[in-house]
Amino acid sequence: GESVGLHLPTLSVQEGDNSIINCAYSNSASDYFIWYKQESGKGPQFIIDIRSNMDKRQGQRVTVLLNKTVKHLSLQIAATQPGDSAVYFCADKPGFQKLVFGTGTRLLVSP
């Protein structure tokens, strides 16, 4: 992830809509990618991960897409619910090196 750390982008959606949260990473050696959800006052919660030998992985209501050519990662949330409101972080990890977090995106879901 590219952690600029100065401003948190916000995505506002209506309940029931599909949400797409995007992330760019910079290290072409990264081979493992994770999405975390962080609610206010809590630690990050694991959502879904993907390795570099895949370009898509699906979970329950969530899908992660990986485009290694442009170093881009996205998280798709189907039928977004108010409980999905949180800050979402992508993180990437090259081999045995440390996890690097992206800037984060705040998702606001209106009923």
Next chain:
Amino acid sequence: GAVVSQHPSWVICKSGTSVKIECRSLDFQATTMFWYRQFPKQSLMLMATSNEGSKATYEQGVEKDKFLINHASLTLSTLTVTSAHPEDSSFYICSASPDQPQHFGDGTRLSIL
């Protein structure tokens, strides 16, 4: 599985006080734990890697004498903020895991008056 517990969740203290934060792996052994710091509306920044039985590895710019890390057992790492000042006020989060992905504690909100 892979539950990480952090204590305390919130602490307020006077400037000059030292504060200890605990990070425990509840259902697995962790030879490595990670300590992060997070300012409001910002991402997590890795402070240090805590290694059981050996010295912690600190990230560039993190004062090791300011942020003391002890990883004396396979289930406990502690971060002590020594002589804390208002600029040390932040959200401190630890993580650990037996394998990928990393699992995080619920963080400690530190407020220095």
